Amino acid sequence: MASVTLTVNGRTVSADVDPRTLLVQLLREHLHLTGTHVGCDTSQCGACVVHVNGRAVKSCTLLAVQADGAKVVTIEGLAANGKLHPMQEAFRENHGLQCGFCTPGMIMTAVELVNRKGNNLDEHTIREELEGNLCRCTGYHNIVKAIAAGAKAMR
Amino acid sequence: MYKFAYHKAKNVKDAAALLKKAGDSKLLAGGQTLIPTLKLRLAGPAALVDIGGVKELSGIALKGKDLVIGAMTRHAEVATSKVVRKAIPALAALAETIGDPAVRNQGTIGGSIANNDPAADYPAACLGLGATIVTSKRKIPADKFFKGLFETALGDDEIITEVHFPVPKSAGYAKFPNPASRYALVGVFVSRNGSDVRVAVTGAGEGGVFRVAEMEKALQKDFSAKALDGIAVKPRGLNSDIHASAEYRAHLVGVMAKRAAASAA
Amino acid sequence: MKWTAIDDFGIVINPMIVEGQVHGGIAQGVGQALLEGAVYDKHGQLVTGSYMDYCMPRADNLPSFNVDYVVTKCPSNPLGIKGCGEAGAIAAPVAVVNAITNAVGHEDVPMPATPQAVWAAVQKSAKLRKAAE
Numbered sequence: 131m132a133s134v135t136l137t138v139n140g141r142t143v144s145a146d147v148d149p150r151t152l153l154v155q156l157l158r159e160h161l162h163l164t165g166t167h168v169g170c171d172t173s174q175c176g177a178c179v180v181h182v183n184g185r186a187v188k189s190c191t192l193l194a195v196q197a198d199g200a201k202v203v204t205i206e207g208l209a210a211n212g213k214l215h216p217m218q219e220a221f222r223e224n225h226g227l228q229c230g231f232c233t234p235g236m237i238m239t240a241v242e243l244v245n246r247k248g249n250n251l252d253e254h255t256i257r258e259e260l261e262g263n264l265c266r267c268t269g270y271h272n273i274v275k276a277i278a279a280g281a282k283a284m285r
Numbered sequence: 286m287y288k289f290a291y292h293k294a295k296n297v298k299d300a301a302a303l304l305k306k307a308g309d310s311k312l313l314a315g316g317q318t319l320i321p322t323l324k325l326r327l328a329g330p331a332a333l334v335d336i337g338g339v340k341e342l343s344g345i346a347l348k349g350k351d352l353v354i355g356a357m358t359r360h361a362e363v364a365t366s367k368v369v370r371k372a373i374p375a376l377a378a379l380a381e382t383i384g385d386p387a388v389r390n391q392g393t394i395g396g397s398i399a400n401n402d403p404a405a406d407y408p409a410a411c412l413g414l415g416a417t418i419v420t421s422k423r424k425i426p427a428d429k430f431f432k433g434l435f436e437t438a439l440g441d442d443e444i445i446t447e448v449h450f451p452v453p454k455s456a457g458y459a460k461f462p463n464p465a466s467r468y469a470l471v472g473v474f475v476s477r478n479g480s481d482v483r484v485a486v487t488g489a490g491e492g493g494v495f496r497v498a499e500m501e502k503a504l505q506k507d508f509s510a511k512a513l514d515g516i517a518v519k520p521r522g523l524n525s526d527i528h529a530s531a532e533y534r535a536h537l538v539g540v541m542a543k544r545a546a547a548s549a550a
Numbered sequence: 551m552k553w554t555a556i557d558d559f560g561i562v563i564n565p566m567i568v569e570g571q572v573h574g575g576i577a578q579g580v581g582q583a584l585l586e587g588a589v590y591d592k593h594g595q596l597v598t599g600s601y602m603d604y605c606m607p608r609a610d611n612l613p614s615f616n617v618d619y620v621v622t623k624c625p626s627n628p629l630g631i632k633g634c635g636e637a638g639a640i641a642a643p644v645a646v647v648n649a650i651t652n653a654v655g656h657e658d659v660p661m662p663a664t665p666q667a668v669w670a671a672v673q674k675s676a677k678l679r680k681a682a683e
Contacts, residue, residue: 132291148288149289149290149291149333150286150288150289150323152320170600170601171324172321172324172325172600172601172602173317173320173321173388174466174600174601174602174606175601175606176385176387179387185361185390185391186386186387186390187387187390187391188387188388188391191316191317191320191321191388191391192316192320192391193291193313193316193320195291195293195335196313196316196335196337198293225566225567225569225570228570228574239386239387242386243386253614256609257609257610257612258609258610259386260608260609260610261385261386261467261608261609261610262384262385262386262387262388263385263609264601264606264608265609266606267570267574268573268574268577268578268581268606268607269570269573269574269577270573270577270607270608270609270612271573271577271612271614271615272570272573273609274609274614275614461665464585464605464664464665465585465598465601465602465603465604465605465606466601466602466603470665527589527597527598527603528603528664528666529665529666530666533665533666533669533670536669
């Protein structure tokens, strides 16, 4: 067993885990934060994207022990004081989700994208930056619209 | 995943000692290839030595005529670094085509090179720029580093610490991605540094990354896409799979080499 | 690149949901035409078992779409509505593959028309042209 201590959505948590435990397993199975999804499990689909020290990463391709000491933010950590994050609000406004499975990863990717590239995102940039997020439904049209609107709203 | 013991290294020396002590062990850098490999049980090391916390392995600097990149430097850092963009813009552009944004935030240059995936991008840059791979034990020229599919000159307890890229006069990289995985179906890196002209191909070769002497000769005389007219790479020795036959890959090597040369001019 | 889809769904009650179905259908149709193929080896083993080999449409494979309607009320139900689930998938593969066959000059183009398949089709065009000369 290995012990890990990390901050998840502002809360310090410690756990003794088998070193094989993936970050997404720690989040979903130990902390019951089931908003982060496992889609492909081969690090293509992006349903499991969370922020580790401010960087978007695929939590199905990171051991929990690698995140020891890190600050992790999941989809559950975006809304503040019962109010949706502007990116979440934009997805709702623009029908940016159909079945909703890819949505947590899409939103976490989108928020980091805005943090990196700013609030004015053109369609081409958004589509290229979504390379690691798959939507089977496949509602990219509205996801792209939602991210452009969410980016502006995050100003 | 098979069971493994986990060790966190404090520094390079510590990591090398842990590797040696643990025996059947693997270094864990970013883990973007290793973890999927472990999940599929394609590897089952007894121990992982995590160098994620070794700060001395990370960083980008221009030292003399070399661009020096630390082994744990993430793809995203190389892609966005002002130093890299100024010294070797083709290298920054290459890093930006690896995986996707989340993979680039976590994957490292050292991990990519040590793994030597036959469709990875960095091996093409190392060979195409005549880089030197610095390890915990020695300096290895790229020409002697890549030994075949997933094989390198690295010893069991040897750790890549830095990669030294000589800053070329000009360089270019063109990649035709596999539509599904977005790894290189074929990627060609070309560079010119005085009389040293290099053409390195990834994604295509059965034995991993390789140089194309005939193209290098032609580019030595005239460093332009046009100089590559009529030079065909033979399909023999090239990969053939569901995504591309050896014939198609051979064709793509020609096209990508021209695009790389054109972008370098 | 511009993509326009016009459908007749009868009376449209919730345009937001209906347009989502058209968007998704088009994307899946483009996937079918260009990207998605399940391949088995000669032993019957699926070799496209992960997204490393099975090509899902990504956002950068597609443009945004213009969606519009012609409304003909359906006479056989009181709401005048028709089905719309994934309707975009009907015309999308046809439109894409027609564009390719038009460009290469013959109809021997498989689905999915992967880069390699289109390359092979172009080689065939060159052969056909030579034979015709």
